[in-house]
Amino acid sequence: MSDKVLITGGAQRIGKALVNHFHENGWNIIFQYRSSRVEAESIKEELNSVRTDSCEIIQCDFDDSDSCKIFYKELEDKLDGLTALINNASTFYPKKLSETSHDDWVKLTSSNLYLPIFLSKFCSAELIKNKGHIVNIADIHAEQGLKNYAVYTAAKAGLMNFTKSLAKELAPNVLVNTVSPGAILWDVNEPSEDKKNEILASIPMKRIGNEKDIVAIIDYLLSKNTYMTGRNINIDGGKSLG
16 A cells, blocks of 8 residues: 655745655655646646546635635545655745734634644544654744744744644654755745745855755655654755854
8 A cells, every 4th residue: 555645835946846756766656736737637637647536626715714624524535544644835025014914813823834734633543543644834934933924933932832732642653853954946026036046145055945855854754764753954055054
C-alpha cells in the first residue's frame, strides 16, 4: 500500500511542488485548495493520468466555518491509510497593529494556526495508527518578529510552539516538526528592485531560495527521519543568523 499525504494549499507555489514531488515518489495525494479551482483540477487530472486514483482534491476556505464543516466531512472518507500531514496553507499580508481588525485576526490566524491545530486533531488517530508524520510550515519571522506583521508572526509563533507540545503528546507514534522558510520565491506581487536588493543584502547566501529547498527538507522529514521530533528547521540562506 502506498503512503498517503494530506497537503493544505496544494495548488500553488510550494504546495504544488510538494504535491508533484511526493506523487512522483509513489505517494497518494490529497490536497486542499481555496480559490485555485482550475489549477487544482488540472493537477488532479495530470497526476491521475499517471497513476489512477492517486490524487484527490478538496476545496475549502479556511476562513469560513461552513466551508470547513464540508471539508471535514469530505476528508473523513479519504483518511484511511494517511501517513503524513503537511500544514502548508497560509495567509500573509501586512497590517499595522493600529489598523488591525477582528476580520484580520480571523484571516491571519485561521490558516496559520487554527486549522493546523484542529486538522492535526482530526487526523491524529489515523497518523498514530500508521506511525506517521506531521510537518507544519512556519516562518523565520515567528522567532525574529517582522514590522507590520504582528498578527501573522504571532500566529506562526503559536504554530511553532504547538509543534513542540504536539510532538510530546503524540510521541512515540507520530513525529511532528516545523519547517520555517525565509525568502523562498518572490511574492506574487513582486517587490521593487530596490526592495529585492535590500532583502538579498540581508541574506548571507545573497539569493532567495526556491520550492526545491523546502521540498528537500520535507522529503527527509517524511521519508527518512525516524528520531527527530518537536524541532524547527530554518531554510533561509542564513538570514536568521542575524
